[in-house]
Amino acid sequence: MTDPRLMIPGPVEAEDDVLAALGSQTMPHYGAAFMQLFNETTTRLKRLFETEGDALMVPGPGTGALESAISSLVPRGQSLVALDNGFFGARMIQVVEACGIRPWVITEPMGKPVMPETLRARLSEWLPQAEAEGAPIRAVAMVHHETSTGVLNPIEGLAAVAREFDLAVIVDAVASGGGVRIPVDEWGLDICVTVPNKCIGAPPAMGLMAVSERAWQMAAANDTPHGWFLNLNTWRWYMDNWGDWHPYPTTMPTNNIAALNVALADILAEGAEAHYARFREAAATVREGLAPLGFRLVPDEAYAAPMVSALYVPEGVRPAALQKYLLTEHDMMISGGLGALKGQIVRIGHMGRANAPEAVEALVSAVQAFVGEASPA
Numbered sequence: 261m262t263d264p265r266l267m268i269p270g271p272v273e274a275e276d277d278v279l280a281a282l283g284s285q286t287m288p289h290y291g292a293a294f295m296q297l298f299n300e301t302t303t304r305l306k307r308l309f310e311t312e313g314d315a316l317m318v319p320g321p322g323t324g325a326l327e328s329a330i331s332s333l334v335p336r337g338q339s340l341v342a343l344d345n346g347f348f349g350a351r352m353i354q355v356v357e358a359c360g361i362r363p364w365v366i367t368e369p370m371g372k373p374v375m376p377e378t379l380r381a382r383l384s385e386w387l388p389q390a391e392a393e394g395a396p397i398r399a400v401a402m403v404h405h406e407t408s409t410g411v412l413n414p415i416e417g418l419a420a421v422a423r424e425f426d427l428a429v430i431v432d433a434v435a436s437g438g439g440v441r442i443p444v445d446e447w448g449l450d451i452c453v454t455v456p457n458k459c460i461g462a463p464p465a466m467g468l469m470a471v472s473e474r475a476w477q478m479a480a481a482n483d484t485p486h487g488w489f490l491n492l493n494t495w496r497w498y499m500d501n502w503g504d505w506h507p508y509p510t511t512m513p514t515n516n517i518a519a520l521n522v523a524l525a526d527i528l529a530e531g532a533e534a535h536y537a538r539f540r541e542a543a544a545t546v547r548e549g550l551a552p553l554g555f556r557l558v559p560d561e562a563y564a565a566p567m568v569s570a571l572y573v574p575e576g577v578r579p580a581a582l583q584k585y586l587l588t589e590h591d592m593m594i595s596g597g598l599g600a601l602k603g604q605i606v607r608i609g610h611m612g613r614a615n616a617p618e619a620v621e622a623l624v625s626a627v628q629a630f631v632g633e634a635s636p637a
């Protein structure tokens with residue numbers, strides 16, 4: 261079997277120039293040549309995040325960078341408000357608990373966004389309560405694009421509410437960074453995490469973190485033990501003391517940074533807005549093409565992310581059967597539902613090569629053929 265076209269919610273297929281950079285000879289993760297590559301990549305990342313703050317590349321998965329943010333900003337034994345409207349919101353709460361931090365959770369049903377007014381109401385109620393219990397709330401942690409349902413939470417408004425209460429804002433933008441505009445400074449995000457392997461279109465290897473001055477200050481003030489590698493104070497120390505040749509604590513995935521650098525350069529050369537438009541166009545083609553067959557978006561249209569189409573399948577169509585048909589007959593891989601939505605929905609990713617117009621049209625035709633066979637007119 262040939263490698264299937266990945267039309268899943270990540271990881272994604274990278275373009276040839278990105279793969280060529282990945283395949284270059286390995287270099288040491290210090291010294292003049294690497295520092296130039298590292299600085300160039302960091303600068304591009306900051307442009308994508310629209311921030312004057314710092315940008316870190318932390319080896320590991322996106323969740324590693326989220327764990328770093330949570331455990332660094334909130335002292336063990338204190339509290340954080342977490343928003344949960346899907347699989348990745350729930351995952352973040354597991355991270356919070358595993359760090360010995362108390363989560364105060366706002367839950368919404370799958371596919372519904374968490375609204376700023378809900379956050380404001382809960383914070384007014386919970387802040388004094390947590391304070392009285394000796395575990396003050398320090399931050400609000402939120403998922404931007406909840407990939408399990410394709411919902412885009414309104415983080416600009418949510419972050420504004422968190423700041424009304426003087427709380428830090430931690431954002432899981434793993435599946436939205438590089439897919440929609442996220443002006444980190446303008447929106448007041450203290451830590452925003454994304455990865456190379458979703459909307460940016462490079463292979464996985466790192467969590468990419470925007471870190472505000474306030475986040476550094478909160479991390480510096482956190483004197484509870486919370487590990488070494490994911491501790492932002494460790495990263496700060498190397499930036500301050502080894503800045504000219506090795507401003508990070510460990511070996512870096514140099515090939516992956518070379519690949520990320522090319523992917524970022526391509527996005528910035530094309531124009532970030534044009535890059536974002538690719539997702540919207542692919543999403544529109546898929547949604548318009550499949551709606552007449554009875555596929556319905558999981559989220560309300562107004563909150564549907566352009567990077568993934570999460571769709572309820574029509575009567576008589578089994579997601580697993582459709583997935584198998586696409587894979588075996590058309591070499592295309594799509595995803596099913598996670599958790600409670602398993603067996604009810606399919607998820608089609610529009611990131612990486614999956615948003616090329618030919619790929620999108622081929623997918624729509626293949627699904628039409630499948631549904632035509634499943635329920636002959």
Ligand SMILES: *Cc1c(COP(=O)(O)O)cnc(C)c1O
Binds near residue numbers: 322323348455
């Ligand atoms: C993919 C994804 C993650 C997980 O990323 P890892 O790199 O596997 O840790 C987290 N959050 C969201 C919203 C995602 O889409």
